[in-house]
Amino acid sequence: MKGYVQIYTGNGKGKTTAALGLSLRAVCAGKKVFFGQFVKGMKYSELKAPQFLNQLEIKQYGRNCFIRKDPEEEDIRLAREGLKDLQMKIKSGDYDIVVMDELNIALFYKLFEVKDVLKLLREKHEKTEVIITGRYAPTELIEVADLVTEMKEIKHYYQQGVQAREGIEK
Secondary structure, three states: OOOOEEEEEOOOOHHHHHHHHHHHHHHHHHOEEEEEEEEEOOOHHHHHHHOOOOOEEEEEOOOOOOOOOOOOOOHHHHHHHHHHHHHHHHHHOOOOOEEEOHHHHHHHOOOOOOHHHHHHOOOOOOOOOOEEEEOOOOOOHHHHHOOOOOOOOOOHHHOOOOOOOOOOOO
């Protein structure tokens, strides 16, 4: 089976959720999934999933806060460590699916360069499906992807003051 490159981008809610849903479906079909989260270090509910799904691994490459202004050295170091880790996983053929959650945000904050991601995608194992999420997908990635979905916000309860809820947004 050939692995494709998918991108979930846009300002609407649901990019990570879509990648998690795809991961669940894949694991239930007997596939092995690695889910790497850039710029995230907070405790999200999905981090408990490997306790229930032994074909799923999740690792975060971020600090306990989301980047709000300029990234700090630690943000850059963790993101580059993550990219290197994911490169090995994508090339190995050991995983059917590798998710690069919030990769586009890492690129937006210039934690590493688009050319590094393009190189990684050119070197991916032929069977490995790569899922990339995050707002602001760069044109260069959109051009090489096989599937691109843009999540568009129409209405969000956040605008009424509803904070992220456990099990729904976090």
